[in-house]
Amino acid sequence: MIGMGEGKINRHHEWTIRRLIGAHSGVFMVYIIVVVTFIVGGLIDREVFLFANVITILHHMTGLGLISVGQTFCILAGTFDLSVGSVISLTSLTFAGTIMGRSEMILIAFAFTFAVGVCVGLINGVLIAKARINPFITTLATMLIAQGVAFLYHSGPYGKITPEVKWIGYGTIGFLPVPILIFITVFIICLVVLTKTRFGLHVYALGGGVEPARLSGVKINLIRVSTHVICSVLASGAGVYFAARMGTGDPYCGVGYQLESIAAVCIAGTSLYGGRGSLWGTLGGVLLLAMISNTFNHLNLPTMSQLILRGIIIIVAVAVYTVRSKDFGK
Amino acid sequence: MGEEILSMKGVNKSFPGVQALKEVDFSCRQGEVHALVGHNGAGKSTLIKVLGGVYTADSGEIYLHGKLFKPDSPLDGTLAGISIIYQEFNLVPDLSVAKNMFLAREPRTKLGFLDQRSMIRKSRQLLERLSVENVTPVDYIRDLSVNQMQLVEIAKALSVKADIIVMDEPTAALPISDVQKLFDTIHKLKAEGVTIIYISHRMEDIFEVADRVTLMKDGRMIATLEVEGLDHNTLIEKMTGRSITDFFPPRKSYEENKKTVFEVNGLKSTAMKAAVSFKIRENEIFGITGLEGCGSTELARALFGVDRIESGEVQFKKEGIKISTPREGLFQGFGYLTKDRRKEGLLLGASLRENIAIPSRVKKHRGYFLDLKKELAQVERIAGEMNIRAGSLNIESKDLSGGNQQKVILSKWLLTECKILIVDEPTRGIDVDSKVEIYQLMRNLVESGVVVIVLSSDMEEILGLCDRILVLHRGEPKAVLNWEKATEHIILLAATGSELDQDGEPTSKMNGSNGERI
Numbered sequence: 001m002i003g004m005g006e007g008k009i010n011r012h013h014e015w016t017i018r019r020l021i022g023a024h025s026g027v028f029m030v031y032i033i034v035v036v037t038f039i040v041g042g043l044i045d046r047e048v049f050l051f052a053n054v055i056t057i058l059h060h061m062t063g064l065g066l067i068s069v070g071q072t073f074c075i076l077a078g079t080f081d082l083s084v085g086s087v088i089s090l091t092s093l094t095f096a097g098t099i100m101g102r103s104e105m106i107l108i109a110f111a112f113t114f115a116v117g118v119c120v121g122l123i124n125g126v127l128i129a130k131a132r133i134n135p136f137i138t139t140l141a142t143m144l145i146a147q148g149v150a151f152l153y154h155s156g157p158y159g160k161i162t163p164e165v166k167w168i169g170y171g172t173i174g175f176l177p178v179p180i181l182i183f184i185t186v187f188i189i190c191l192v193v194l195t196k197t198r199f200g201l202h203v204y205a206l207g208g209g210v211e212p213a214r215l216s217g218v219k220i221n222l223i224r225v226s227t228h229v230i231c232s233v234l235a236s237g238a239g240v241y242f243a244a245r246m247g248t249g250d251p252y253c254g255v256g257y258q259l260e261s262i263a264a265v266c267i268a269g270t271s272l273y274g275g276r277g278s279l280w281g282t283l284g285g286v287l288l289l290a291m292i293s294n295t296f297n298h299l300n301l302p303t304m305s306q307l308i309l310r311g312i313i314i315i316v317a318v319a320v321y322t323v324r325s326k327d328f329g330k
Numbered sequence: 331m332g333e334e335i336l337s338m339k340g341v342n343k344s345f346p347g348v349q350a351l352k353e354v355d356f357s358c359r360q361g362e363v364h365a366l367v368g369h370n371g372a373g374k375s376t377l378i379k380v381l382g383g384v385y386t387a388d389s390g391e392i393y394l395h396g397k398l399f400k401p402d403s404p405l406d407g408t409l410a411g412i413s414i415i416y417q418e419f420n421l422v423p424d425l426s427v428a429k430n431m432f433l434a435r436e437p438r439t440k441l442g443f444l445d446q447r448s449m450i451r452k453s454r455q456l457l458e459r460l461s462v463e464n465v466t467p468v469d470y471i472r473d474l475s476v477n478q479m480q481l482v483e484i485a486k487a488l489s490v491k492a493d494i495i496v497m498d499e500p501t502a503a504l505p506i507s508d509v510q511k512l513f514d515t516i517h518k519l520k521a522e523g524v525t526i527i528y529i530s531h532r533m534e535d536i537f538e539v540a541d542r543v544t545l546m547k548d549g550r551m552i553a554t555l556e557v558e559g560l561d562h563n564t565l566i567e568k569m570t571g572r573s574i575t576d577f578f579p580p581r582k583s584y585e586e587n588k589k590t591v592f593e594v595n596g597l598k599s600t601a602m603k604a605a606v607s608f609k610i611r612e613n614e615i616f617g618i619t620g621l622e623g624c625g626s627t628e629l630a631r632a633l634f635g636v637d638r639i640e641s642g643e644v645q646f647k648k649e650g651i652k653i654s655t656p657r658e659g660l661f662q663g664f665g666y667l668t669k670d671r672r673k674e675g676l677l678l679g680a681s682l683r684e685n686i687a688i689p690s691r692v693k694k695h696r697g698y699f700l701d702l703k704k705e706l707a708q709v710e711r712i713a714g715e716m717n718i719r720a721g722s723l724n725i726e727s728k729d730l731s732g733g734n735q736q737k738v739i740l741s742k743w744l745l746t747e748c749k750i751l752i753v754d755e756p757t758r759g760i761d762v763d764s765k766v767e768i769y770q771l772m773r774n775l776v777e778s779g780v781v782v783i784v785l786s787s788d789m790e791e792i793l794g795l796c797d798r799i800l801v802l803h804r805g806e807p808k809a810v811l812n813w814e815k816a817t818e819h820i821i822l823l824a825a826t827g828s829e830l831d832q833d834g835e836p837t838s839k840m841n842g843s844n845g846e847r848i
Contacts, residue, residue, distance in 0.1 A: 192443075196443040196444055197442070197443055197444060198436050198438065198444060200444075201425075201429060201433070201436060201444060202433075202434070204422070204424065204425060204429075205422045205425060205429075205433055207424075208422035208423060208424035208425055209421070209422040209423065209424075211420070212419070212420045212421055212422050212430075212433075213422060213433070213434075214404065215384065215404045215414075215416070215420045216404070216405075216408075216420065216433040216434045217403065217404055217405030217408060217433075217434035217435070218433060218434045271424075275422065275423075275424040275425075276424045
């Protein structure tokens with residue numbers, strides 16, 4: 001009996017270590033790469049280490065961070081959303097365009113902007129869940145449509161924000177910029193939702209296996225639609241943030257974010273097929289991408305080498321944990 | 331025996347083109363193990379899916395505890411105390427045991443958050459109640475063995491206080507060493523008053539655990555019989571209209587001096603735990619068996635070139651063959667029916683015709699354009715010979731029954747004119763008729779000079795079909811037995827690691843052999 005007891009303890013112990021390193025090796029790896037990038041950047045250019053620069057990096061994170069957190073919901077549930085970039089462009093325009101420098105319009109602008117997000121999310125979710133159209137096709141189509149509507153709304157920068165709104169993009173509370181605080185709040189709420197609630201568990205369950213989830217009684221259509229609504233709403237939030245930063249809406253401002261957000265989610269090992277991964281990984285991925293652009297800017301690298309290096313770093317990060325993880329070669 | 335707990339009356343269910351259930355009456359008593367048998371397509375799965383709320387019946391009534399029960403969703407079934415354990419399991423691999431057990435019924439704290447502690451505590455209690463070893467509530471499902479997953483499923487069923495647990499082919503995926511553990515669990519549940527509906531193709535299972543057995547055929551219920559007093563033969567005859575002696579094709583008596591046609595010397599791949607050598611003589615079906623983890627699948631993969639070879643050599647008709655990729659395996663005349671036909675054997679979304687034709691295209695086709703007409707003729711011929719029962723060759727292979735899927739895979743290898751055919755669990759989870767046909771095919775193949783290697787954990791199959799049997803234990807060959815000497819007892823001894831002498835007798839002293847040939 002004593003022997004058995006020991007076995008149990010050992011096994012449990014083993015599990016803890018495996019859980020920390022094995023199951024989350026991608027997350028660890030990303031944070032290690034973040035630190036390495038930071039130190040290497042700092043050694044080459046001391047300015048990287050400056051407090052002001054750290055704040056700049058965090059600033060960089062906000063836009064991509066909001067989108068990627070939303071994207072994480074979709075990816076964990078087994079789909080993804082290509083329309084986020086267009087939603088950002090569109091909502092930056094609707095937000096700034098509705099305000100047009102009038103303070104009394106702010107609340108209406110918020111309501112309108114988030115309504116746009118909810119609509120796009122509902123359309124994506126219902127098409128995927130009910131009409132069973134492949135997520136790639138669905139969100140590719142809504143990406144085109146939303147981008148088209150944005151151009152229809154205005155073909156160039158449009159709208160004007162007010163000083164109150166500017167505070168969202170530039171204000172500080174203490175020494176911390178407001179956008180970062182907003183991002184941290186959103187992150188914590190989403191983290192709690194994903195790890196501590198029934199809804200979060202069902203998101204993981206759906207991504208891990210549609211059939212088992214359905215047969216266990218998980219309302220899979222509801223989860224599908226909800227994840228897409230969350231994703232689009234957070235993208236609208238990013239649209240508001242960009243409008244607040246630029247002082248105006250811009251039909252081009254979201255271009256490219258759809259793929260960057262997917263990269264940020266998956267870089268730390270969150271499975272593109274769903275069911276596996278965490279928001280911590282997404283945070284690491286966002287941090288890494290923000291860090292890379294910041295460091296590259298300090299190093300004055302031309303855009304083309306930045307792109308190439310980014311690509312290489314993404315591959316290296318993903319390859320390192322894939323080779324390390326035990327599933328490799330299975 | 332207890333009172334009637336469930337009764338289904340006049341249940342009809344049709345799908346486009348098929349009437350899956352025709353006026354089915356089915357009832358269960360509390361605390362009994364009720365076996366449900368019949369061919370694939372007989373309607374067993376449909377019946378339990380209607381019971382569990384996955385499908386809605388077109389007509390007919392279900393009474394549970396004497397009250398009308400109309401499930402609309404799987405959750406209704408679960409909440410009414412009916413748990414179904416599907417063959418392909420109903421667990422999310424990336425979630426922990428505890429989370430799987432309470433999925434969609436999670437306990438919550440006052441604030442509405444998941445009550446993880448209570449989930450873990452309750453699932454630990456359930457695992458303990460079933461005496462599950464080496465599984466903790468925080469383990470991920472993906473890290474568990476098949477047996478452990480099954481126990482988790484049973485624990486999950488108990489977590490909703492299920493009165494009725496339906497088990498669909500529970501022993502099909504289990505290694506023999508774990509089957510007894512499952513039976514122990516079933517007896518335990520029965521003693522606690524749980525009713526079990528037990529679906530199986532395996533006769534031994536029914537005699538081991540069932541109190542009553544219901545036979546189904548073509549969507550109809552044929553008969554319900556008490557198992558006590560029933561014998562093996564009667565049941566099989568009732569089921570198939572065949573007697574057990576017709577099950578396996580007849581064998582010739584063992585001859586000492588036959589020519590060796592296929593030889594493996596010290597073969598070891600990166601996945602194998604030990605080097606293996608054996609010889610196969612002409613016109614014999616060579617069986618390889620052992621308990622789970624015995625390494626037979628790894629051996630087959632090494633032969634076919636799936637895993638990397640570290641050492642050893644393979645000879646066919648005195649000529650050395652070297653294979654390092656499956657493509658080379660194909661070209662050297664190997665055919666390989668894998669254990670998991672859905673994952674490794676078939677292109678599920680492709681038509682039956684494509685599935686059959688592809689390896690031959692790879693092997694034989696030269697030039698730029700395919701002669702589809704000629705190919706179709708060949709596919710039709712082989713599908714006819716193999717008696718594949720499908721409406722058309724254009725049906726997607728995922729829509730076929732297990733037996734027909736297996737025949738499709740065999741057809742594709744036969745069409746390549748393979749010289750060495752390796753089959754891993756060839757009849758797992760398929761209906762009796764297809765089984766008999768596949769056994770006969772194996773016999774015909776060896777008669778025509780093809781080397782057939784059968785990997786199986788089904789003792790009846792190994793003893794009834796194979797001429798010589800290699801027994802592996804943790805990757806090491808323990809014995810090679812000829813069929814006249816092999817018994818279940820001896821095989822199990824070897825499979826659990828006992829050393830046997832040349833006659834297949836254990837080297838350690840033992841009092842006679844209790845094993846009987848089935």
